Amino acid sequence: MHGLRRWWDDTAGGLPATFWYLWSGLLINRAGAFALLFLSLYLTVARGAPPSLAGLVVGAYGIGGAAGTLLGGVLADRWGRRATLLAAHLVAAGLMAALAFTTHLAVIAVLATLVGVAHSMPSPAFVAAIVDVVPEARRSRAFNLQFWAFNLGMAVASLLAGILAEASFTALFLVDAAATLAAAVVIVLKVPETLTRRPALTPRAVMGRRPGLHTALTDRTFLVFVGLTFLLAVLTMQTSTIMPLAMRADGLRPSAYGLVVALGGALIVVGQLFVPRLIEPYRKSTVLAASTALMALGFGTLTVADGLPLYLGAAVVWTAGQMLAAPPNAQINADLAPPELRARYQSVFYLTFPAASFVAPALGGLSLEHLGERHWLVVGALGLLAAAGHLLAGPPRERRVAALRAAAVEPVSSAR
Template sequence: MRAWLRDTAGGLSATYWYLWTGLLINKVGGFAILFLSLYLTSQRGAGTAQAGLIVGTYGIGGLAGTLAGGVLTDRWGRRRTLLASHFGTVAALVALALSSELVLIAVLCTLLGVAQSMAGPAFVAAIIDVTPAENRSRAFNLQFWALNLGLAGASLLAGLLAQWSYLGLFLIDATCTLVTGLLIAWKVPETLRRPVTITRAGFGTVLKDRIFLVFVALTLIQALIYTQSQTIVPLAMHADGLSPSAYGSVVALGGALIVLGQLFVPRLIDGRRKHRVLALALLVDGLGFGLLVVADHLAVYLLAAVIWTVGSMLAAPPNAEINSELAPLALRGRYQAVFFLTFPAASFLAPALGGAGLEFLGDAHWLVVGALGAAAAGLHLWAGPPRERRAAAIRADTSVTADLR
């Protein structure tokens, strides 16, 4: 057991562990958004359509905040951006708890989306800064595990707190965010090392990087496939006459698998070519969702959930590791911002495209999803070698820059 713990967590700096602890605390307490639509309809008198629009403003703010976070991460530094994000989130959550006018709540939701999403690029950039390349797979694997453990905890606590007090739900979320901000202020130093040559490059440079954009596009496809589990699968289960509690069982099983099994993933994939691991992960994802073409009982949905969850578990570490490798030192924040945009984009596109697919294609929709996974697997195998050559060149350049200091 000790050897396994050493292999899983060894070689990671104290700064990494403070960042990891802050992420876990923040995610366990991050339940306000989970119940925001219910809060608006039950406590603030909003109609269903109004609640949807107001919650949508959070996503709009998230897009803007992700881009702003990328720029600030490179200009201000990681620490300042993280502090601004967390303390801004605290202010927005407290204001939301005390607000009753729907227009004001919509404005505050937008600001909350901006503040919360700013942290993403800075958080990942800081991990890259303090973690040697050979340890990043473990670092990102543990980050993914903490994220899912925190979300599982938040989901359990949110239901209990909502029955007790929505005001308490927002304020406890704010308190957890404040604790994370104070931990960062106390223990996390600035990790940005200024490059020898100051660059004026910006998002234009990122958007001209074809190798990186191909990787981002493949990540978007992966996100579109996996997001089916949160958006279209519940509709398919309802059409099959299964209850909401049955879908809850599917979600709970996936979360339990990640919490129990993610820490063992590095032993399975360490030393293997990352593009091959991603190709396998996309094939497994496609197989899991493709299985739904014959699903009409809960047992088949549960089996499919096991398969697609394994795919997501395999994909998480190499996905994050490749993202870190392709980002030049001077533009790490901007590269992270563009990468992070894939997730809100998938949150919008998956229900729109998936809903149309399920309506017009019926069960054949899942064959399309499975074929998409197979196509993405093939594209990873094609794009992998040039991607690895680019990553090696960036590592060499970063090493030379460090030596010149």
């Protein structure tokens, strides 16, 4: 019992109450965000849309998501984290309710685009608020718990979506809207505004330019990190875009693909809470290099995979890499962001995921078609390239973080 309590204190102890309310809101948000998982099926089955049109509507949702990520970052730094989270959740709930009763395909496409905007706006605000309230020494644990909640919520969403879709597509959208409103209620009642107005700390002494969204888009050290994260996202997207095609080519049934995906999700839910103590003694760049190398090894193994056991073994390896990468990846992103631009930096960082969701299937499909199983050698080489990049980029990142901390301390010293 004492050992269990000590493990929990090491894993989640010392985190402020506001973090746990944010965490709860995120978990409810993800567990309820299931309607869009079945959007293409809804369009083809319930609305009679051809698959090509259904694909365009789903793509419109993705385009809206990219715009919403940037908009959410800007608003979270201007309006505040709480106001942005509330606005995004309330708008999303209204749009989902409208989708439940809309029959015209053109209107559905517009609503799907707007839902993409509203669904993506909270991400920068959630992370910026966590950084605002969690002491630096505990942020790795906080981000680890955030990643765990995200995956647990997605697992619940997948289960509920299948049940509700069989019962009623209208219920699917309405329950999604209700869950979004529930997350908004948690934010209204329990989450205070965490944004602190302060003098700009990115100024010429550190960044050499006036602060704004363009600051993040022209920050070379940060953009190198974003580029490496993009490579990691491209690797991760292989499981949902290219791997199903490879498994079908190997004669495996869809149920086999579901088993591989379920194994990865189960490993994250069960094992993610043990990651902080495992990686704490090591430098973040070293952990990221090792985690990306594990992902490269896992996906590279698929070059010789021809049966379910090897796919399952490879999934264990690349999932371990994903689990190790999550906390340092989020923490480095937070460390590189000046306080007054925290949400804007988060929004640029989160653009890597919609970009990877486009690049991975577009180029991966061509690669698999022309290279066959050698496609996985290319994916593995890409992962090893990213691992080397993290080792090389680590020292400049650490110098940049030290400069930002010095700039944050200087105004306090001057005031004293």
